[in-house]
Amino acid sequence: MRIPIMSGNWKMYKTPAETTAFFAKFRPLVEKSSHCEIVICPPFTNLDAAVAAVKGSNIRVGAQNIGWAKEGAFTGEISGPMILAVGASHAIIGHSERRQYFNETDETVLKRTQAALEFGLTPIVCVGELLADRESGHTEAVLAAQFQKGIAGLTEQQFAKIVIAYEPVWAIGTGKTATPEIAADTHRAIRAQVRGKFGKDAADSVRILYGGSVKPDNARILMAQPEIDGVLVGGAALDPVSFASIVNF
Ligand code: 13P
Numbered sequence: 001m002r003i004p005i006m007s008g009n010w011k012m013y014k015t016p017a018e019t020t021a022f023f024a025k026f027r028p029l030v031e032k033s034s035h036c037e038i039v040i041c042p043p044f045t046n047l048d049a050a051v052a053a054v055k056g057s058n059i060r061v062g063a064q065n066i067g068w069a070k071e072g073a074f075t076g077e078i079s080g081p082m083i084l085a086v087g088a089s090h091a092i093i094g095h096s097e098r099r100q101y102f103n104e105t106d107e108t109v110l111k112r113t114q115a116a117l118e119f120g121l122t123p124i125v126c127v128g129e130l131l132a133d134r135e136s137g138h139t140e141a142v143l144a145a146q147f148q149k150g151i152a153g154l155t156e157q158q159f160a161k162i163v164i165a166y167e168p169v170w171a172i173g174t175g176k177t178a179t180p181e182i183a184a185d186t187h188r189a190i191r192a193q194v195r196g197k198f199g200k201d202a203a204d205s206v207r208i209l210y211g212g213s214v215k216p217d218n219a220r221i222l223m224a225q226p227e228i229d230g231v232l233v234g235g236a237a238l239d240p241v242s243f244a245s246i247v248n249f
Helices: 016-030 044-054 080-085 096-101 106-118 131-135 139-149 180-198 200-205 219-223 240-247
Strands: 005-009 037-041 059-063 090-093 122-127 163-166 207-211 230-233
Touching (some): 005 207, 005 240, 016 044, 016 059, 016 240, 106 122, 131 139, 163 180, 180 200, 180 207
Parallel strands (some): 005 037, 037 059, 090 122, 163 207, 207 230
C-alpha cells in the first residue's frame, strides 16, 4: 500500500506573512485528510513561518533545493542541517526549472539526494522530458538516462527513502496536463527502471508523484490511476482553497 503524497511547490512566490495567511486558511480544510501525506515547499525564507504555522497538524514542510555539503564556502546554497534545523522534513531536488536555468545536472541531483538522505530529509527527486523529447519518441530514453546518471547511484537502502516526481516539462505551468494514461504509462516506465536496478520490492514501494498543471478539476482522474501515488502541484498550490480541494480529491 503506497500512501499518497499531495505536495505543493510554491516556487518563487509568497512572503513569510503570506505564508502564515495561507496556512490559517489551509489548515482547517485538510485537518481530517488522513488518506495522504501533505507536504508544502515554500521558498527558503518562508520555511520558518511555514513550520510555525503547521505545528501540531498533519502538514509537513519541505525545501525546494538542498546544498550537497554540510557547510562551507558555497555562496547562495542552503545545507541539509540548516533545513532540518528549521523543522522541515523534505527537499525537492532536480526540478526542471533548476535543470533549465541553474545548470542542475543528473550528477548534482545525485549529490543533493545523497546529502538530503545523509542529513535525514526525504528527497523528492524530479525527472521529466521536454516537449521535443516526447514528440520525437524519446521520452523513455530521456527518463532512463536521468535515472541511470542520477538516482541509480544510490544504494538500495538509500533508494528506499526517496520519492520520485515525474514532471513532463511541457506540462509545467502550461495548462497542458499529461492525460492520466500518458502519466500512468510513464510512471510504469519509471517503475520498470527502478525494478531493473533496485528490484521488485523497491519498485512496488517507491512513490511516484505526477506534476504538471494539476488542478482541482483533474486531480481526481489523475489520482484514479493506480500508478500515480500523489501529485506535485505548482500554481494551484498557491491558493489554500484550490490546493485543499486537490488534497481532498
Ligand atoms: P504547475 O502545477 O504550475 O504546472 O507546476 C508544476 C510544477 O512544476 C511543480 O513542481
